Every structure is written in structure tokens, then in C-alpha cells.
Amino acid sequence: MPQIFVKMKEVRILDKSFKEMISEEQIETRILELAEQMNTEFAGREILFMGILNGAFLFAASLFRKINLQARISFVKLASYEGTSSSGTIKELIGWNDDLKGKTVVVIEDIVDTGNTVERIVGELEIRKAGEIRIASLLFKPNAYKKNHPIDYVGFEIPNDFVVGYGLDYNGYGRNLPAIYTLIK
Ligand code: IMP
Ligand code: MG
Numbered sequence: 001m002p003q004i005f006v007k008m009k010e011v012r013i014l015d016k017s018f019k020e021m022i023s024e025e026q027i028e029t030r031i032l033e034l035a036e037q038m039n040t041e042f043a044g045r046e047i048l049f050m051g052i053l054n055g056a057f058l059f060a061a062s063l064f065r066k067i068n069l070q071a072r073i074s075f076v077k078l079a080s081y082e083g084t085s086s087s088g089t090i091k092e093l094i095g096w097n098d099d100l101k102g103k104t105v106v107v108i109e110d111i112v113d114t115g116n117t118v119e120r121i122v123g124e125l126e127i128r129k130a131g132e133i134r135i136a137s138l139l140f141k142p143n144a145y146k147k148n149h150p151i152d153y154v155g156f157e158i159p160n161d162f163v164v165g166y167g168l169d170y171n172g173y174g175r176n177l178p179a180i181y182t183l184i185k
Contacts, residue, residue, distance in 0.1 A: 018181035035066030055110030058167040111139040115147030
């Protein structure tokens, strides 16, 4: 049966159950609002969107096709590998193929939690001498955020609970859910 998840209010992924928190309709309506805001604010300017894989691919696709500016899109990925340092896992950002010098970059994230990822990406953009840097995130956990960089475009502020769907995963699963689901504790 196709679209098995559509309209399901509760889903089971591996050993956990989740319930719908933000519907597909709410998500698409909100993304359109964010796109319209960007279309107005960046009118007449060229934008480079920078999606962060894997989680942001659905948000990026939905947002990007609602943008009517002269725009390009590119993706980078935080790759984990076993490091030799005591900290264990090292995360390296891969896929920077663009010349970012002086460019206006809108980073597209699925979720901003502690802000470690955003801080890391902003740092890399600054090293590459990007011009204006803006952050767009479908979800934002304000009570978990520990950094200072503003999250310029937020789809939805959510509590510090674990969520899946619309690109976000639990151990790799759940990304294909068309709505956002929160863990049932
Ligand atoms: P950060 O703590 O802001 O660096 O967020 C790091 C990453 O953790 C995000 O990009 C997501 O991939 C993941 N993450 C944070 N919160 C959740 C969640 O509730 N569900 C699924 N992934 C999450
Ligand atoms: Mg992510």
C-alpha cells in the first residue's frame, strides 16, 4: 500500500512509539510563509542555499521550490569517523564545492538543538569568507540552544523532546514520515 504513513496519528519506529505533533499541512503552510519572507527580504539579490545532509533534504526541497529569486542550492554533510583523539568521534564537514567568497548564504537545517552544528557550519562559512550568513531551520528547540548566532528563519519552536519525520530520523528511520512526530514517553 503506498503512502502507508499518511494521516497516521501514531507510528512505531524500532522500539519506540511516536505521535503526530505537526501535520503535513501545517508544515507546508509554514514553509510557504518562510519562502515568501525570503522572497521579499532578498528581492533582487542572488542567494546560495546550503542544505545540511541528511536531515534537511526534505525541508530544503520544499523551501527551494517556493523561492523565486536567482538562487542556487548546494549540500554539505557532517561525516563522522572514528578519531584517534580521546573525544572519540570526529565530525568533518564534507562537500564544500562552491566558491563562497562574498556570497549571501542561507543555511538550511532540519533542527537546531544545542546549536553545535550551526556554530560549526557558520565557522566554516566564515573561513571561506562568505558574505551575509543566515540560518533557516524547520524546527528549533529554544530551551536547548546554547549558542549566540541568531536562527533567522524558524519553522516551529518545539520543546526539548525527541522528534522524527520530515527528514528527521531515529537511528536512520522515520525520515519519510510527511509530518513531525514526537516520542511518547
Ligand atoms: P545540534 O545539537 O543543534 O548540533 O543538533 C545536532 C543534530 O542532532 C541535528 O542536526 C539533528 O540531526 C539531531 N537532532 C537534534 N534533535 C533531534 C530530534 O529531536 N530528533 C532527531 N534528530 C535530532
Ligand atoms: Mg541535522
